[in-house]
Amino acid sequence: MDEQWMIGQTSLSLSLNVGGPTARRGAPPVSKVLVEEDFMSSRKNHEVEALEAELRRVGEENRRLSDMLRALVAKYADLQGKVSGMMAAANNHHQSWTTSEGGSSASAIRKRPRSDSLDTASRNPSPPLTAAGSSGRLAVSVTVGPDQAECTSVHADPSDLSLVVKDGYQWRKYGQKVTKDNPCPRAYFRCSFAPSCQVKKKVQRSAEDKTVLVATYDGDHNHAPPPKQQSSSSRKSGDAAAVRVSAAPVLAQQQRKQEASTAEQVADRKNLVEQMAATLTRDPVFKAALVSALSGRIPVA
DNA sequence: CGTCTTTGACCCGCGC
DNA sequence: GCGCGGGTCAAAGACG
Numbered sequence: 001m002d003e004q005w006m007i008g009q010t011s012l013s014l015s016l017n018v019g020g021p022t023a024r025r026g027a028p029p030v031s032k033v034l035v036e037e038d039f040m041s042s043r044k045n046h047e048v049e050a051l052e053a054e055l056r057r058v059g060e061e062n063r064r065l066s067d068m069l070r071a072l073v074a075k076y077a078d079l080q081g082k083v084s085g086m087m088a089a090a091n092n093h094h095q096s097w098t099t100s101e102g103g104s105s106a107s108a109i110r111k112r113p114r115s116d117s118l119d120t121a122s123r124n125p126s127p128p129l130t131a132a133g134s135s136g137r138l139a140v141s142v143t144v145g146p147d148q149a150e151c152t153s154v155h156a157d158p159s160d161l162s163l164v165v166k167d168g169y170q171w172r173k174y175g176q177k178v179t180k181d182n183p184c185p186r187a188y189f190r191c192s193f194a195p196s197c198q199v200k201k202k203v204q205r206s207a208e209d210k211t212v213l214v215a216t217y218d219g220d221h222n223h224a225p226p227p228k229q230q231s232s233s234s235r236k237s238g239d240a241a242a243v244r245v246s247a248a249p250v251l252a253q254q255q256r257k258q259e260a261s262t263a264e265q266v267a268d269r270k271n272l273v274e275q276m277a278a279t280l281t282r283d284p285v286f287k288a289a290l291v292s293a294l295s296g297r298i299p300v301a
Numbered sequence: 302c303g304t305c306t307t308t309g310a311c312c313c314g315c316g317c
Numbered sequence: 318g319c320g321c322g323g324g325t326c327a328a329a330g331a332c333g
Binding site for chain 3: 174175177179180186188200202
C-alpha cells in the first residue's frame, strides 16, 4: 500500500477555465450574451468553489485516514512482534512440559489427539503454516476451561465472513445462533469424520475484535485426524457424508488410505519441519526468545 | 443425486 | 409457572 501516493493524490490542482471567452470565436459582442456569460461564469465559479471546498474536505479526511492507517500499521507490526514472541515462548514452554514434566502437567492442558499432526496447526501455538493453505489465519492462543472445553482464538481475515476455523478435522455445521452478549452469530459444528465422535465445536467472532475467531472445543476426538489431502480442499468439508452413510466400511477404507499415504505424509512432514526450522532460525525474534529461554535454563557465569 | 449450509422452530435448563 | 437464552433439530435450498 502506497500511502504517499494516496496522500499525493489529494493535492489536486484543477486548472479549470470554466466559462472563459476563449470558447467563442467570431461571435459578435452581444451584451445579452455577455450578461448570460457573466451569470454562468459566476454560477460556475460558485460550483468550482464548492467543488474545491469538497476536495479540501476529502483531502483532509484522506490525511486523517492516512494517519489512522499509519497508526494501524504500527500497531499491527507491534502486535505481530508480540505474537511471534508469544509463539516462541509457547514453543519453548510446550517443549519444557512435554520433555521434562511428564504426567503432572497433563492435567493442566488437556492432551490433544495426535497433536503431532500437521493439520492441527490452528490449535497449536506454533508458527503460521502458510504452506498448509490456511488462508492467512493465525492461531493466537489456546486456553482450556474448567469444563474441559478448549478455547482457541484465531485471527481471521476481516473480510472473510465465514466462521470456519481450519484445524484439520472435518466439521459439519448443525446450527447457528446469535447470543445475548455478542452480536456476532455463534456457529455450532460437530465432527463429521467419524459418526461416533462426539466432539463439538462452537465458533464465534470476538465481541471486542471481530477479526478474532474464538473456537471452543467440547470433548475429545476418538479417532485420528483425517489425512491432509482430504481436508477441505476439493470440498468445503471433505467426505464427511460418506462416513456418515456407511460408517464401518468407509472407516476401514479411510484407514487403508491412511496407511497408503503414510510414507507421503512422512516426507511432507519432513519438508515442513525443515521449512519451519529454516524460518525460525532466520527470525530474530525467535532467536532472541531462544537465547533468553536458554539463558534461563543454562546458568551463565 | 448426495451432501452441505442455512435458518426458523423447538426443547430444555435456569433464574425469578 | 413464566420468560429468557443457549443448544439442537430438521426442512428447504444450494452446490458440486
